Amino acid sequence: MAGRGTILLQWMGMAPMDGEMLERVRQEVETTFALPTHLVAVNGPPADSLEPRRGQHSSTKILRWVLTRLPPGVAKVLGITDVDLFIPVLTFVFGEAQVDGPAAVVSTARLRLTYNERPAPPTLLEVRLLKECLHELGHTFGLVHCPNGTCLMSRSNSILEVDQKRAAFCRDCRQRLRKLLEERNGS
Amino acid sequence: MKAKGSILVVDDEEIVRDSLASWLEEDGYHVDTAPDGPAALTKLAQHAYAVLLVDLKMPGMDGLEVLAQARSLQPDVPVIIMTAYATVDTAVQAMKQGAYDYLVKPFEPEELSLMVGKLTNAQALRRENVLLRKALKRQFEFKDLVSKSPKMEAVFDLARTAAKSNSTVLILGESGTGKELLARAIHAESPRQDGPFVGVSCAALTENLLESELFGHEKGAFTGAASSARGKFEIAAGGSLFLDEIGDISPKLQLDLLRVLDAREFRRVGGSQLIKTDVRILAATNRGLKKLVESGAFREDLYYRLNVIPVTLPPLRERKEDIPLLVEHFLAQSRTEMQKPLEGVSAEAMEMLMAHDWPGNVRELRNVLERGAVMARGPIITPMELELALPALLAGATPTDSPDSLRDVERKHIVAMLKQQNWNITRSARALGIDRVTLYNKIKRYQIREDE
Numbered sequence: 031m032a033g034r035g036t037i038l039l040q041w042m043g044m045a046p047m048d049g050e051m052l053e054r055v056r057q058e059v060e061t062t063f064a065l066p067t068h069l070v071a072v073n074g075p076p077a078d079s080l081e082p083r084r085g086q087h088s089s090t091k092i093l094r095w096v097l098t099r100l101p102p103g104v105a106k107v108l109g110i111t112d113v114d115l116f117i118p119v120l121t122f123v124f125g126e127a128q129v130d131g132p133a134a135v136v137s138t139a140r141l142r143l144t145y146n147e148r149p150a151p152p153t154l155l156e157v158r159l160l161k162e163c164l165h166e167l168g169h170t171f172g173l174v175h176c177p178n179g180t181c182l183m184s185r186s187n188s189i190l191e192v193d194q195k196r197a198a199f200c201r202d203c204r205q206r207l208r209k210l211l212e213e214r215n216g217s
Numbered sequence: 218m219k220a221k222g223s224i225l226v227v228d229d230e231e232i233v234r235d236s237l238a239s240w241l242e243e244d245g246y247h248v249d250t251a252p253d254g255p256a257a258l259t260k261l262a263q264h265a266y267a268v269l270l271v272d273l274k275m276p277g278m279d280g281l282e283v284l285a286q287a288r289s290l291q292p293d294v295p296v297i298i299m300t301a302y303a304t305v306d307t308a309v310q311a312m313k314q315g316a317y318d319y320l321v322k323p324f325e326p327e328e329l330s331l332m333v334g335k336l337t338n339a340q341a342l343r344r345e346n347v348l349l350r351k352a353l354k355r356q357f358e359f360k361d362l363v364s365k366s367p368k369m370e371a372v373f374d375l376a377r378t379a380a381k382s383n384s385t386v387l388i389l390g391e392s393g394t395g396k397e398l399l400a401r402a403i404h405a406e407s408p409r410q411d412g413p414f415v416g417v418s419c420a421a422l423t424e425n426l427l428e429s430e431l432f433g434h435e436k437g438a439f440t441g442a443a444s445s446a447r448g449k450f451e452i453a454a455g456g457s458l459f460l461d462e463i464g465d466i467s468p469k470l471q472l473d474l475l476r477v478l479d480a481r482e483f484r485r486v487g488g489s490q491l492i493k494t495d496v497r498i499l500a501a502t503n504r505g506l507k508k509l510v511e512s513g514a515f516r517e518d519l520y521y522r523l524n525v526i527p528v529t530l531p532p533l534r535e536r537k538e539d540i541p542l543l544v545e546h547f548l549a550q551s552r553t554e555m556q557k558p559l560e561g562v563s564a565e566a567m568e569m570l571m572a573h574d575w576p577g578n579v580r581e582l583r584n585v586l587e588r589g590a591v592m593a594r595g596p597i598i599t600p601m602e603l604e605l606a607l608p609a610l611l612a613g614a615t616p617t618d619s620p621d622s623l624r625d626v627e628r629k630h631i632v633a634m635l636k637q638q639n640w641n642i643t644r645s646a647r648a649l650g651i652d653r654v655t656l657y658n659k660i661k662r663y664q665i666r667e668d669e
Contacts, residue, residue: 084323118230
């Protein structure tokens with residue numbers, strides 16, 4: 031797992047990891063960013079990320095925790111969890127990332143539900159998760175939100191918006207990502 | 218990547234600052250954070266923000282206080298108050314103090330997204346406006362003169378046409394309207410642009426000194442003439458000679474000047490050799506030259522010799538539509554000179570500038586803005602920093618307790634200003650909003666002495 035160009039996907043859920051689904055996500059991540067990508071399960075999230083009053087976990091605290099445990103040689107770490115995430119001023123977040131930084135976190139909690147709060151079919155959950163994983167990792171490579179609503183990098187404030195975007199970058203973001211990856215590899 | 222706009226997050230809790238900054242940075246904003254009011258105000262003094270997100274409840278300075286002070290530094294910046302305590306009172310108070318809106322924690326991501334998006338888009342439009350204004354400004358410039366008023370456009374057109382010829386131009390206008398700038402612009406646009414531009418203030422010198430200044434002198438021509446010297450007519454050869462305050466020259470010099478203009482040759486003071494001259498005369502005065510002719514104080518033949526192409530600069534009060542353009546022009550200069558992030562004047566300050574009568578014309582406006590730029594605590598100049606009101610020096614001359622005439626009041630004010638500035642003429646003139654020559658004239662007219 032050595033080398034500065036690897037991506038690490040860390041499952042840190044309350045439930046056991048859905049290895050098959052995450053393996054397919056791993057392959058897509060590897061293809062999209064053209065970097066070796068690995069999948070592991072870790073014990074998490076950290077206990078202090080839970081805010082008992084809200085029954086939610088602080089994405090910022092999880093992100094900090096991930097950063098303190100960054101394995102050597104790994105360029106980007108994406109924590110994937112099934113707990114509901116929040117930041118103090120907002121009701122919830124789907125995930126949080128450091129723009130042009132090494133870490134991001136994403137949650138499946140709200141991706142598991144349909145609009146009428148019924149469980150989403152596994153195929154829908156998988157495509158939603160893939161979108162959010164690529165989205166948050168896109169931030170860590172330096173991409174910011176895209177005004178094109180169908181682009182993977184558009185901001186999603188609701189599950190409807192997650193479903194409305196495609197599981198692909200728009201042409202502009204793809205070009206930008208390619209440039210950012212080239213700059214990164216060149217440096 | 219270029220940031221979309223800058224946002225300042227003010228909250229005493231580190232996790233709030235960090236998480237909100239991270240959330241906004243994903244949108245491509247540049248985000249600064251401050252843990253308390255004083256730190257926020259320091260940042261506001263250094264940087265212009267598109268939006269401020271301020272927590273209501275903070276130890277020390279609370280959100281409403283930050284809001285009040287922020288508005289004195291950047292009056293146009295929209296402030297969003299974040300509060301966990303949704304009481305109608307605080308909300309009303311925040312809105313009364315000029316908050317753009319308030320959000321009750323925790324709020325929906327959508328709500329914040331829309332609000333910030335709307336505000337930053339509005340700022341982007343304002344920026345675009347500024348850029349368009351700058352582009353427009355370039356169209357309204359004639360060298361260092363800026364205007365979009367039809368009156369000034371006509372002046373520019375006339376000046377551009379006059380510049381191409383070799384004819385004498387007579388520039389008329391009140392003090393501070395930019396007579397010398399126009400003369401320089403005409404010179405710079407003329408075929409003589411590679412030659413020298415030489416200026417003489419005719420009112421600032423005594424008759425003998427002015428004579429020697431204009432025509433030069435030979436060694437021993439008068440007491441103290443230890444060596445011979447060239448005059449401005451020689452120095453300006455191949456270029457333009459700007460004779461400022463031409464209405465103030467003595468009858469003898471009027472005659473001398475007339476001869477030079479007619480014969481295109483002259484003798485140095487105390488000299489016998491005739492020297493050919495090749496200068497283009499640009500003359501200016503703030504006095505009614507025609508009236509001086511009628512009263513016999515100015516030679517009619519010289520008047521007609523000078524009045525070949527008369528150009529009259531309108532006073533600023535007759536072209537107030539130029540004030541915003543001039544403000545932008547002078548602030549751009551101050552930005553460069555002072556290396557300060559000045560963005561403009563507040564809407565209230567602009568209203569004041571538009572309402573003022575500007576007896577000292579563009580020069581007075583420039584001085585007021587220069588002072589504002591120095592005093593400005595933030596990127597936006599506020600009315601307080603402009604101090605358009607007259608200085609306290611006039612306090613003793615209120616109509617109720619003084620029988621003084623306007624003339625007496627002016628004299629008193631000049632004396633006080635000269636004393637305050639230790640008789641430094643340049644500084645006193647600047648403070649009074651008039652040029653040095655006008656100040657010299659007034660000192661002469663009012664017979665003001667340094668020892669009084």
